[in-house]
Amino acid sequence: MLRNLFVATVVVTLAGCATVQMRIDDVKPGCGADRPFAEGGERATLWIRTSAEFRSSAEGIYRSALLGLQQGLNDATWSAEPTQKGDFSRLPPAVVMDIDDTALDNSAPQARMLLATACPGDFDVLWDSWVAERAAPAVPGAAEFIRAARELKDPQGRPVRVFLITNRACGARRGVASACPQQDDTLANLRALGLDTSTLNDDLMLKGERPEWVSEKLPRRQLVARDYRIVLNVGDDLADFIPDVRQQSLAEREQARCRHHDWWGARWFVIPNPMYGSWQRVLGPELDAALAQPSIPSACGETG
Ligand SMILES: [Mg+2]
Numbered sequence: 311m312l313r314n315l316f317v318a319t320v321v322v323t324l325a326g327c328a329t330v331q332m333r334i335d336d337v338k339p340g341c342g343a344d345r346p347f348a349e350g351g352e353r354a355t356l357w358i359r360t361s362a363e364f365r366s367s368a369e370g371i372y373r374s375a376l377l378g379l380q381q382g383l384n385d386a387t388w389s390a391e392p393t394q395k396g397d398f399s400r401l402p403p404a405v406v407m408d409i410d411d412t413a414l415d416n417s418a419p420q421a422r423m424l425l426a427t428a429c430p431g432d433f434d435v436l437w438d439s440w441v442a443e444r445a446a447p448a449v450p451g452a453a454e455f456i457r458a459a460r461e462l463k464d465p466q467g468r469p470v471r472v473f474l475i476t477n478r479a480c481g482a483r484r485g486v487a488s489a490c491p492q493q494d495d496t497l498a499n500l501r502a503l504g505l506d507t508s509t510l511n512d513d514l515m516l517k518g519e520r521p522e523w524v525s526e527k528l529p530r531r532q533l534v535a536r537d538y539r540i541v542l543n544v545g546d547d548l549a550d551f552i553p554d555v556r557q558q559s560l561a562e563r564e565q566a567r568c569r570h571h572d573w574w575g576a577r578w579f580v581i582p583n584p585m586y587g588s589w590q591r592v593l594g595p596e597l598d599a600a601l602a603q604p605s606i607p608s609a610c611g612e613t614g
Pocket residue numbers: 408409410411412545546547
């Protein structure tokens with residue numbers, strides 16, 4: 311019953327777009343050897359979707375990020391990208407940001423996948439249908455941050471450019487001629503949130519737009535760092551900030567985090583995402599076994 315109701319609610323008609331159906335009909339009951347994609351995510355998804363605590367947290371982080379940006383603009387020795395070397399003090403300023411669950415709230419497809427008991431094999435088509443809807447709300451504070459950041463200038467009067475580095479992937483879509491309809495969808499979604507996208511077309515960097523733009527985001531940050539001083543980075547995953555963490559153990563991730571201990575809340579800002587992320591992947595599928603383990607001790611020393 312719940313499933314049928316859900317199927318009925320995910321067929322939407324978009325102005326100027328084809329009817330998009332999140333093909334829950336194709337989702338087979340049971341996932342065989344796999345576990346449902348969003349299994350166990352009910353509380354996390356509800357926290358994002360309903361809680362005053364999440365909204366206040368996100369707004370506070372973005373407010374702090376704006377203060378960090380103002381501080382960083384006035385310090386030409388400041389970069390938020392560890393691999394940015396050389397005389398970057400002469401470069402104009404930039405912010406790099408992730409999109410999904412940093413700027414755009416994707417708790418809706420998470421909820422849908424939970425309700426439909428979607429399996430890992432269902433993810434790609436369900437996700438692309440969600441992107442095509444162009445309906446993600448902003449993470450609280452994100453749109454205001456982007457607008458305010460783009461109005462700031464460095465002491466030389468050069469405006470801040472905001473680069474959006476996302477692992478939304480370019481990919482063919484049935485019945486659509488564009489090689490990257492996901493780019494048009496994302497820009498339309500950002501426009502719907504009141505953001506000026508006249509330059510965002512150049513500032514939006516999707517996975518797969520170029521061969522070297524893979525899941526690992528470091529090559530895209532480094533491309534930005536060739537021409538801009540990266541003053542601030544905002545993301546929801548350790549991998550938005552530090553390379554190679556997807557392959558690392560919990561202890562290695564903790565050490566990687568602590569190597570930049572002073573940057574969190576100053577140059578790097580994390581939006582909480584308890585729904586999914588590389589933090590979860592490293593735990594593996596046996597969550598009961600992970601629960602039985604002691605917490606990872608801090609590797610940051612006395613300040614950690
Ligand atoms: Mg993200």
